[in-house]
Amino acid sequence: MEIKTKYHIPHDLGQPYAEPWVQTNSYILHDTAVWRDLNLKFVLACWRDYKLIVEKYFKPKDAEEILQYFYKESEIIVRNALEEWDADGDGMIENSGTADQTYDVWTMTGTSAYCGSLWLAALSSILSMAKKLGNTDAEQHFADLLDKAKNAFVKKLWNGKYFDFDEFSPNQKLIMADQLCGVWFQTMMNGEDLISEAQVLSTLETIYSHNVKMFASGDMGPVNGMFKDGEVDSTMQGEEVWTGTAYSVASFMIAKGKQRDGFDTARGIYETCWDRGGLQYQTPEAVYEEKHYRAIGYMRPLAIWAMQHALDMKTKH
Secondary structure: OOOOOOOOOOOOOOOOOOOOOOOOOOOOOOOHHHOHHHHHHHHHHHHHHHHHHHHHHOOHHHHHHHHHHHHHHHHHHHHHHHHHHOOOOOOOOOEEOOOOOOOOOOOOEEOEHHHHHHHHHHHHHHHHHHHHHOOHHHHHHHHHHHHHHHHHHHHHHEOOOOEOOEOOOOOOOOEEOOOOHHHHHHHHOOOOOOOOHHHHHHHHHHHHHHHHOOOHHHOOOOOOEEOOOOOEOOOOOOOOEEHHHHHHHHHHHHHOOOHHHHHHHHHHHHHHHHHHOOOOOOOEEEEOOOOOEEEEOOOHHHHHHHHHHHHHHHHHO
């Protein structure tokens, strides 16, 4: 397995026990070149950093040069993803039936809500870049592709209450806490709607009523995966609460006017780590209902700052 392949974002920049200056990507559990979300999040990060930092604080000429670079690299990633991962030609990417994303022991088959929503956000981001640069041909191309992908996403996964976990898995009706990760990003960026407001609110209500309130008496935050009857998914990462996911979902709720639900969602994971777990300065990636945790000192919990961002957005508007 090649550790780093062309046109694919690495999982990391190496680790000190190896040769980080020579060997990029120390993660070896899977080939991260096929991860659907990792590459797309680079596109999102490019647009986010341009809008929130570069456009505000750089000279116009420098800002345009940076955006040109962001666009060039992002276009390669998006076109490559479409070619490699859209198996049925409907403009929406599919998962391979393996754990081909950051939930790296949780398999997804066909179009998934998590990766599919990130694909929509990536298309919207590169469309915005093309529009800002005045590239009308690319703008039209990505606008058409985004419309096509939106229709496929809703047709394949929307069940009237929330978005199915994926298309073809035995647990496809699972309620995933992180199912609208891409829509969350778009909301944080004040971007255009990727799905209807009614679908967003219904999904958040379902996550709150099930993943949050029906798990651990509502006192641990949102479990990653739960079925409609309240049964927790039995896969390793399905039965975990991810600290970063909890805070991102909480910020999503706040941004959508559900401030009480958002702070209640965040309260559970905060109290679990800070008050009950003694992990005040060793925030874990994941916690379990039965007094276990995994991967302390993790970076994903920095998503707590999205809650402040959501509050700032509401103040401004």
